[in-house]
Amino acid sequence: MSKVITPRAEDYSKWYNDIVVEADLAEQSAVRGCMVIKPYGYAIWEKMQSVLDGMFKETGVQNAYFPLFIPKSFFSREAEHVAGFAKECAVVTHHRLMNDPAGNGVVVDPDAKLEEELIVRPTSETIIWSVYKNWVKSWRDLPILCNQWCNVVRWEMRTRPFLRTSEFLWQEGHTAHATAEEAQARTVQMVHVYADFARKWMALPVVVGHKSPNERFAGALDTLTIEAMMQDGKALQAGTSHFLGQNFGKSFDVQFAGPDGNLQYAWATSWGVSTRLMGALIMAHSDDEGLILPPALAPIQVAMVPIYKADEERAAVLEKFEELAKALRAKGISVKIDDRDTLRPGFKFAEWEVKGVPVRLALGARDLAAGSIEIFRRDTLTKETVSIDSVVESIPALLDDIQKNIYAKAEAFRASRVEKCDNWDEFKEKIGTGKFLLCHWDGTPETEQAIKDATKATIRCIPVDSFVCEEPGRDIYSGKPSERRVVFAIAY
Amino acid sequence: MSKVITPRAEDYSKWYNDIVVEADLAEQSAVRGCMVIKPYGYAIWEKMQSVLDGMFKETGVQNAYFPLFIPKSFFSREAEHVAGFAKECAVVTHHRLMNDPAGNGVVVDPDAKLEEELIVRPTSETIIWSVYKNWVKSWRDLPILCNQWCNVVRWEMRTRPFLRTSEFLWQEGHTAHATAEEAQARTVQMVHVYADFARKWMALPVVVGHKSPNERFAGALDTLTIEAMMQDGKALQAGTSHFLGQNFGKSFDVQFAGPDGNLQYAWATSWGVSTRLMGALIMAHSDDEGLILPPALAPIQVAMVPIYKADEERAAVLEKFEELAKALRAKGISVKIDDRDTLRPGFKFAEWEVKGVPVRLALGARDLAAGSIEIFRRDTLTKETVSIDSVVESIPALLDDIQKNIYAKAEAFRASRVEKCDNWDEFKEKIGTGKFLLCHWDGTPETEQAIKDATKATIRCIPVDSFVCEEPGRDIYSGKPSERRVVFAIAY
Known part of the structure; x- marks a missing residue:
């Protein structure tokens, strides 16, 4: 596993593309x-x-x-719909190919034109x-x-x-x-x-x-x-x-x-x-190490990496992993025992990390003798050594905790970037730094368009269950009266 | 439910189409x-x-x-593949529509022609x-x-x-x-x-x-x-x-x-x-009454039809059905209580019949008082009255029995229409009557094609797990030597 993930701070867009590729x-x-x-x-x-x-x-x-x-x-029948959807689309015009009479592979048969094109x-x-x-x-x-x-x-x-x-x-x-x-x-x-x-x-x-x-x-x-x-x-x-x-x-x-x-x-x-x-x-x-998956959607929730030198060590460690995997699967947890023999443990660690597997267990012959096992959580990148006997019991709660922690992190991040804004100059300055700005809007398409033209920001929504601010005020751009704040942001 | 299924004997093809439509x-x-x-x-x-x-x-x-x-x-790259698959297909040639300058809805934008067509x-x-x-x-x-x-x-x-x-x-x-x-x-x-x-x-x-x-x-x-x-x-x-x-x-x-x-x-x-x-x-x-589904694939395995006159009767019958449904669902059986109030029981019976629901239960106030219930099985079109107390217990075995019976019926039907054939005149006579004929074949494409041209029959397969006849003989058409029989039939 050669990790080549561009850090977020360096190039966010490249970071995303790297994760898509590196996490397979x-x-x-x-x-x-x-x-x-x-x-x-x-x-x-x-x-x-x-x-x-x-x-x-x-x-x-x-x-x-x-x-x-x-x-x-069909697209012409609903006037607004045609404007929105019948523009950039794949149009089927023919239903047959034929051998190129000139001998260059296949060409579209001109006689097989459809009476009406299909979208x-x-x-x-x-x-x-x-x-x-x-x-x-x-x-x-x-x-x-x-x-x-x-x-x-x-x-x-x-x-x-x-x-x-x-x-x-x-x-x-x-x-x-x-x-x-x-x-x-x-x-x-x-x-x-x-x-x-x-x-x-x-x-x-x-x-x-x-x-x-x-x-x-x-x-x-x-x-x-x-x-x-x-x-x-x-x-x-x-x-x-x-x-x-x-x-x-x-x-x-x-x-x-x-x-x-x-x-x-x-x-x-x-x-x-x-x-x-x-x-x-x-x-x-996700972070600069790769993908982070919430346990509830992770195809593999627990990856097990054996550490061994001799064949007997390998057999003993894998046997213990099989036992743990069986117990975990019985609890509905998806487990991958990484028994690939041609790769080093460090390579495997990196692979499961970049793929966002929530929990990784590592076990060697010495751990086995000591009755201990190393448990690593992807969201915090922390590891600890625990008793083998307790590990199966503790994993469901750990997965729950990771799920909650990932949500809490995302929520805290968002909270740090949501704010009310009532000043147009401030709006222009802040909106490009990555924020949800709660602003008054006069309710007209013209104002929204003018704000978009000036800043690329759009009204993401008039919120109904978070950030609801039903309070009178004045439109951030036009100064006209407004009954509530809406969420402005720059969108994907 | 107006059943309008053409009998198989009258028009097999229409029978099939009718079932597709009537069974929804x-x-x-x-x-x-x-x-x-x-x-x-x-x-x-x-x-x-x-x-x-x-x-x-x-x-x-x-x-x-x-x-x-x-x-x-891509189709030109694999020579045989192009011959088999690149003929009748949907060809995308353009990626945009535009408003018709003449005002007639939308037309294909001639400027949006793809460099290479997509199939x-x-x-x-x-x-x-x-x-x-x-x-x-x-x-x-x-x-x-x-x-x-x-x-x-x-x-x-x-x-x-x-x-x-x-x-x-x-x-x-x-x-x-x-x-x-x-x-x-x-x-x-x-x-x-x-x-x-x-x-x-x-x-x-x-x-x-x-x-x-x-x-x-x-x-x-x-x-x-x-x-x-x-x-x-x-x-x-x-x-x-x-x-x-x-x-x-x-x-x-x-x-x-x-x-x-x-x-x-x-x-x-x-x-x-x-x-x-x-x-x-x-x-x-399926039969002339409609679809027959094997219980293993039936979306609804048991349909329950209440029979009532007064509202109190309806409530009492539905209450019992809810109780039975809960017990059946706990056994993994999918149940539909047909509580539609605007339809007569006879209509409902016909609907579940045409839709091939394996088991139907009918219960009225009088049955309830007597502790009995009517159970109908779709595959045999038979009904019997049993004790309400035993019905939940008996349904899993009944579904198994229906599954086996449907298989056995299909197998018996097939057995009645599979036969060895060693005479070309007999072959020509029998093949059109709907049979699998086990015949010797000399192994050449030419003979297979000649037989197809003469009778529309093709070699369905050289069997490996049923009807295997590894015995020497002579090709039914060419008379050349053959090592084994193959399955000839007319195919869909």
């Missing part, structure tokens, strides 16, 4: 903007999927699958609502609560692994309701599912709030978001939940007969999180 | 050849995925994710081996055992839900090995994973065997298959595992230094099953 999470592919998610990275995503999927199902959501391709004309889904509202039309006749058919786990494509010019890629993996929930109230309640419910997941599983303190109209999803009447602070003080939008009103119901003619027999358009929500969560996880917790 | 499994979308997998259908697929994923991981396989798009030139993956050998090149330096990096669950696209002219669709879901495993022997062993191992899954979980008797060269995967040196018989006596290829030799290692220059320091090309396998398994499941077991 992902790599660039031959296709511009499309990444390969490597097994170790994918194992973290699988854990996220499994937990989220269970949380969705507990709220009555069912999984389904809708087509990858969307007819081009690789950038998001699936349009195709899904075209299907919901068949499913909805009466109020009894509602609500429809569907989710799909799938890939989507948004052609991106500048890409970064997990944070912004042309193809990414996500889940998109799409629900249809008989009333606006029910759809709004679902919008709120799902953003809180995301917040709970971020806090409990990712150890990520997030602020929940409404997006300003400028930052809303294309076609939404309201967008709720969870926003996290990264270690450079920038904001990362980690998940969104949209109340779409009757826009898609009307565009795709999804009407139902109410109990009174009158026809009405169905009300919509959509909500999604993506492999971007991987980027948030990496950026929020 | 899938439907056509607005995109030609792409289906929507509805929640009930998807829940079955999720169960399949979960079981298979566990079986793969037990053999050391890890999941990963590779790009959706494949540069066109939506029909299978991922090429892109994956282009990545493996980075992963493999030394024999110590091998084996690589990756799998991905994803969507693939093969442009199909005639499509049928699950059986043949332009987009489908599947898993594709791709392994790289240091020796031919190890790769061949993995090829065999994975086809047996598929066979175990088909037999134990899908209740599907399958025959495992080698494909003849004509029927091999494009680029494979050997293809192993599991073949199942449908109720019309046709064969359905349900899963394949390929030994790819060094073809992809050479095409993508994946070389490793062996223990002796010499550079060698890596050896490859790939193996996959798809949502086609859903088609096999439906076709193998």
Whole structure:
């Protein structure tokens, strides 16, 4: 393991990219903007999927699958949606290749042009609502609560692994309701599912709030978001939940007969999180030694590294590790015994460190004789020697403690960089240093745009569960009256 | 529930389509050849995925994710592969839409033409081996055992839900090995994973065997298959595992230094099953009343239908059902209490029947008073009245029995339609009536092609674990000598 991680202080962006590579999470592919998610990275995503999927199902959501391709004309049906999503996308125009008559491999068969181009889904509202039309006749058919786990494509010019890629993996929930109230309640419910997941599983303190109209999803009447602070003080939008009103119901003619027999358009929500969560996880917790994973999402929670010279030592140490691993697995803890014989212990230590494994156990013949074992925790980079007999018993509590500590560290970091600001000059000076500034805003898109043009900062959200400041004041930029503060930050 | 299922005897193909629709499994979308997998259908697929994923991981396989798009030139690298896969496929040529200057919605931006076209993956050998090149330096990096669950696209002219669709879901495993022997062993191992899954979980008797060269995967040196018989006596290829030799290692220059320091090309396998398994499941077991699901894969194993007139009756019956459901769920059985108040019991009975729920319980106030309950099993369409007190205890064994019975029925059906055949006239007469004919074959592609041209029948496999007849004889068509019989059938 040759660690070549650029320190955060030197180059934060390079630090991030180094961790993605050195921790074996992902790599660039031959296709511009499309990444390969490597097994170790994918194992973290699988854990996220499994937990989220269970949380969705507990709220009555069912999984389904809708087509990858969307007819081009569908995008024209919802006016705002087309503006937001039908721009940079992958367009399928032909359905056949043929041998090059000139003998140079294969070429597109000009006779196989599609009558209507197909768009690789950038998001699936349009195709899904075209299907919901068949499913909805009466109020009894509602609500429809569907989710799909799938890939989507948004052609991106500048890409970064997990944070912004042309193809990414996500889940998109799409629900249809008989009333606006029910759809709004679902919008709120799902953003809180995301917040709970971020806090409990990712150890990520997030602020929940409404997006300003400028930052809303294309076609939404309201967008709720969870926003996290990264270690450079920038904001990362980690998940969104949209109340779409009757826009898609009307565009795709999804009407139902109410109990009174009158026809009405169905009300919509959509909500999604993506492999971007991987980027948030990496950026929020890791250090200059590599990845730090919260135990709740770590594919390997405990790595065991044997230390030996002779073969008999190796056998004795591995035997003890097998015994400990069995006891830990019985407690639901995932364990890796690193019995590779061609690598030195120091190399292995570095590898599990850079990969963010929360706990490492090291055991040699001398320890074994003394009945002791070395236990290392990744989050604090501290080690201590404990009794072998007590180690299995103590690990669940240690993992809990690490999970809490990682959350507390991230929260303390964020607290040190959140402040109220009421002065425009001060705002301009502070916003670029990586802060969440709680400021008054006059509620107009024009002011938000002017602030963005001047500083790159945007309103991350109008908070509803943290940093809520319902107090009158004056807009930081325009000086017009305001009822509450909102969160400004520079975002990924 | 208005049951409108065409009887098998009347129109087998329509019967299948009717079940897909009436059991709420899938439907056509607005995109030609792409289906929507509805929640009930998807829940079955999720169960399949979960079981298979566990079986793969037990053999050391890890999941990963590779790009959706494949540069066109990659297909030209492996000569046979390009012939097999680069024909009917979805070709991305542009990356942007723009507003139509003429005002008609959106059009493709002619300035956004890609330098090299991208193909939506029909299978991922090429892109994956282009990545493996980075992963493999030394024999110590091998084996690589990756799998991905994803969507693939093969442009199909005639499509049928699950059986043949332009987009489908599947898993594709791709392994790289240091020796031919190890790769061949993995090829065999994975086809047996598929066979175990088909037999134990899908209740599907399958025959495992080698494909003849004509029927091999494009680029494979050997293809192993599991073949199942449908109720019309046709064969359905349900899963394949390929030994790819060094073809992809050479095409993508994946070389490793062996223990002796010499550079060698890596050896490859790939193996996959798809949502086609859903088609096999439906076709193998269902009857003229609708879907029949093996309990092991049924999203709902027990449906409970209350029978009541007055509200008090309803409450009492539902209370008892809640009690039974809790006890059954504690045993790991999935239960649905059908408490919908706007539907009659007869309608509910029909719905759970057409959806293939293995066991249905019906309970009314009079039953409750008598301490009895009606239990219906879908596979035999029989009902009996039993004591409420014993019903929870008896259901696990009943589900086991249903699972075994479904398998036994399918196996008996197949047994009635497998026979040896040594006469060409007899062959021509019988093959169209839906049989697996065990015949001698001279081993040449020419003879296989001639038989196919004459009868549409193909060699489904050279069997290795069922119907193995290693006995000398003479080719059914050419009369040339043969060492063993192979399985001929007409296939889906």
